[in-house]
Amino acid sequence: QVQLVESGGGLVQPGGSLRLSCAASGFTSNYYAIAWVRQGLGKEREGVACISKRNNSTAYADSVKGRFTISRDNAKDTVYLQMNNLKPDDTAVYYCAATPWWGLATMNLIYNIWGQGTQVTVSS
Numbered sequence: 001q002v003q004l005v006e007s008g009g010g011l012v013q014p015g016g017s018l019r020l021s022c023a024a025s026g027f028t029s030n031y032y033a034i035a036w037v038r039q040g041l042g043k044e045r046e047g048v049a050c051i052s053k054r055n056n057s058t059a060y061a062d063s064v065k066g067r068f069t070i071s072r073d074n075a076k077d078t079v080y081l082q083m084n085n086l087k088p089d090d091t092a093v094y095y096c097a098a099t100p101w102w103g104l105a106t107m108n109l110i111y112n113i114w115g116q117g118t119q120v121t122v123s124s
Helices: none
Strands: 003-007 010-012 018-025 032-039 046-052 058-060 068-073 078-083 092-100 118-122
Touching: 003 092, 018 032, 018 092, 018 118, 032 068, 032 078, 046 068, 046 078, 058 068
Parallel strands: 010 118
Antiparallel strands: 003 018, 018 078, 032 046, 032 092, 046 058, 068 078, 092 118
């Protein structure tokens, strides 16, 4: 059974940084994509970043380009989201999500495996 477990959320001041981790287990294929998806209070769900296992390509939402970086450690089966220069608008529950995928990373995928989410709050 595939499982995704997020960690690393918390409270940070505007301009600060956080790193989220997503530990993945149970995958039987090397062809999948993992993304970070966030949902703020009263807001629609928004894809933030995606990484493709097959070729390590990445994709980002315009709202986080230049501030967030998605990466993976294959030896640990863990995907990270480094978030720099955080803004109050980044406040949300951040979910790790996965789906079978063999192409380049894209923000247009539909995910069928989800973690439990981790809260990120950006406030002074």
